[in-house]
Amino acid sequence: MTASSPMNRDLFWRLIEISTALSSERNTARLFEKILDAAQDITHADGGTLYLLKEKNGRLALEFEIMRNNSLSLTLGGTSGRPIPFAPLPLLRDDGTPNHNNIATHTALTKRMENIEDAYCAEHLDFSGTKAFDARTGYRSKSFLTVPLCNHEGEVIGVLQLVNAKNPQTRESIAFPQDIEPIVAALASSAAIALDNQILLQDTRDLLDAFIKVIAQAIDAKSSHTSAHCQRVPALTELIAEAACQAAEGPLQSFNLNENDWYELRVASWLHDCGKLATPDYLLDKSTKLHLLIDGVETVKTRFTALMAQVEAGYLRQMRDNPAQIPVLEELMREEIANLADDCQFIEKANKGGEFMSDEHKARVRQIAERCWKDHLGVEQPILTEQEVSFLCIDRGTLSFDERQKINDHMKVTIQMLESLPFPKNLQRVPEYAGGHHEKMDGTGFPKGLKRDQMSWPARMMAIADIFEALTASERPYKPPMKITQALGILQRMRDQNHIDPDLYQLFLTARVWEQYAKRFLKPEQLDVDSIDAYR
Template sequence: MVPLNILKSSKHMRQHIKDKTNLQHFIDISIRLTTEKNSSKLLDEILQVVMSIANSDAGSIYSITSNKQLKFETVINKSLNLYLGGTLGGPVDFPNIELFIDGKPNDTAIVAHSVNTGEVINIPDVYDALPFDMSAARKMDARTGYRSESMLTIPLKDHEDDIIGVIQLINVKDAQNKNIPFSEELVTLIRSFASLGAISLTNSTLVKDMEVLFSTFAEAIAMAIDEKSPHTGGHCKRVPALTLMLADAVHKIDKGPLADFIMSPEDRHELSLAGWLHDCGKIATPDHIMEKSTKLETIFDRIEFIDAKFEIISRDLELSYQQQIISAIKQNKSVEVLQFERLLETELKQLALDRALLQRVNIGGEFLGEEEQAHILRISKQYSLKINGEETPLLTDDEVENLMIRRGTLTQGEREIMKRHMDITKNILDILPFPKHLSNVAEYALGHHEKLDGTGYPRGLTKEQMSVPARLMAITDIFEALSAVDRPYKKAKPVSECLNILGNMVSNNHLDPDIFAIFIESEVYKNYINEYANPEQLDEVDFDNLPGYTPIS
């Protein structure tokens, strides 16, 4: 006969082992629920966990749609070998369940009633579950030969006590595999795990919501810039698209120096955000500089003001010669009359030529040579007019400075103001508390004006100090700007010219040659032009003589 104290000790030992097993089971389940990020898979996990704890034969989990319906996410029935939804099951073709009918809570469907009231509903036998409508369950049972009996319905609540879903378990089994009711002790245990699952689902949803919020915020900044400057706003939208196209090509390449470059979906999302935010500092750039489509443009194009002054000079010139002609006529000096008329005609022609020159160089579409600059200086010194009795030069010092711009429409001072957008972008990105998985956004975004030889801005980084995505963005930013069809100050360049400019920058150690080669050989430039620019820009390119391009080997 076994002594009583030994029996008690053995019983305590078995209970200790059982408690320890349950604790480990709880820990394992907690880890499963709190580490899963995919919401569909998480709902599937929650259902399988509570079914395992309850030892139930069947179960369903529902989410709540935006139009107040319950949607089947996962349906499991072990006896029928049924697994629908989740991440591995077949499609769920059951109709959604209305939470409200004719504006009133749906009290006939158990899951709808549980969501609307927040109550846990424990039914020993569903066939006796009045006033709920169990006709669908009866029809299913009749069709499959299954017998639904005990049922437990538990709403899932988030941290604000809002219901985000509902679980329904059917037929809890005892040790002999017979259907038994859900005990209060079991209900309490299941609710605790369901609550843990709801917290995990809420956390997953909150993380996704924050991701969506931040992504939308980045796009909203581009939208705000678009309101300031339509052409720059288009740039802010197109650069992320082109950046991801090139990044995908680099990711796929299986040869050359960048064959090991791998980009996960999370990395891709991070790079996309960097693309959206890369020019966010332009929101503070003055409109008259950002939108400066001609050299003399400020609030208005001052070429019109200069044209008006030319008109005055022309009329003053005509009046002056007319007075001299009239005087010569009175004195019967016919030779002088002819001379004055020829001089007037000559000076008016020169005036028209000078006026045409200023109108042409004001556009800023071509490089301004030294000869044209000399003409501008001559014009500025040659012509003047009287306004209110005061001698006024045709061109002010500021107008001369702007007209003398060699390339483009911006003066050096205005270019410095434009460059400040990178300092502002850096300041904005520096104060944003990026989470760990977005910690590279600033580095990528700030890399698009850097050069491999360290002469870029805002930080003067060299190739070794820049990541592949940052070096990649430098190419996409420039190609988009060169090929853009919506710039007010220049025409869209053909692809051959765009690639030659990029190639020269590669040759000068400004852009990455390996990424440039992938850009060409993967035909990223061609796909981008077809989708975001004008296909007519796709002219012939002489790749054999393209500067900076070496085929990938």
């Protein structure tokens, strides 16, 4: 076959066409299939196998990625969904010597193409596995063309093996012609480049994913009270996004995410709280109102104990000086000590925080603060400091306004951190998605005060996911884990107050996203919803 023959020209243009197709394919499984399709097409091979070289347990082995045989109508691996039931082929034997018996491992070790006219006559290689396959299937494996796939550094990354070249006219099995070898070698080179690029991209993505999850785990590790929050929010966000993609009507019926969009959303949801790395640990761990590095209520209780002892000592002195008044003084002493004990118990309860601190309770805290006790120097000190009074009068939860502002600053840090990263084009919306989960639809959220129409759907989804996870989490020390009825009631009020997106809330409710999440992550007793009608 001459260089200018029509067949060579056709193969040349076919090779260019195949190389272009391989370089543009982004799906790894489809890339495997295109490589094998092209090789079989050019060589008229009846079957073929693509192996990738991987390291497992410190040993290099060729793993089956896709296997095909036209005569047997057999397709395994790739996008078929059918696994290949063959063990990987190790490059080294158990004794550490190179495995040159198997044609695929021999090709990987030598980096040379092997063209076998008839496997049953090849005495230098072990085709026992091939013969066993033939015996089971009634097939006759004859000619083999096995080609190493080498990357730009000359390292073997895989092996392409073709079986039984077919005569285009008679369809009988023939040897692979030698003049096809340069064409197959060129195809293998193009395939190796495409495959190596795909492997490098996947390795980079795997590294980024691992790095992102390490950051999330570090944030969760800062506080046992928010542990797993950074892991559950991504799961819930994806459940909401899946429901949105499946919406057949309404504002979300045209919403859809492609493969890159899903990855972008996943990265953003894993990084949504990365700014908490800069948040002081004692704030993340503030389980009570007086908790700083330790719970200050213990100091307050000690003061009450000292004051009770001082009150008792004062009455005992009066009893010594006025024996006739002992019964009256004893009653007064018991009453005052009981009142002090009751005040101390009230302070302990107020310290735990909750959904609401009434004005009446705040007034009682201030009244108690007027009491004084004497320190070790005999100097009168207030039973509660001004800071303690301020903390104990916190309306909701355990954080003061200033502390909440420090917590809220994590969103500014999150956005600063993410906007400083050189995200590629397909991840450029990560800062917007991750940085918007504390915004409210009426513009009263933070850090930017965005309104609904200024936010993307994914950012609004993440806001609902963040709230619902926090409400139902079982690790928060200042509240028991909410049941679904209570959490949905709060989301409903937030919808009515224009704090969360109403369309996404409706989707969250009617698509029963809350139920899917609860079955995966919550305790069985939290799932207490009989009907969603009350929450529409």
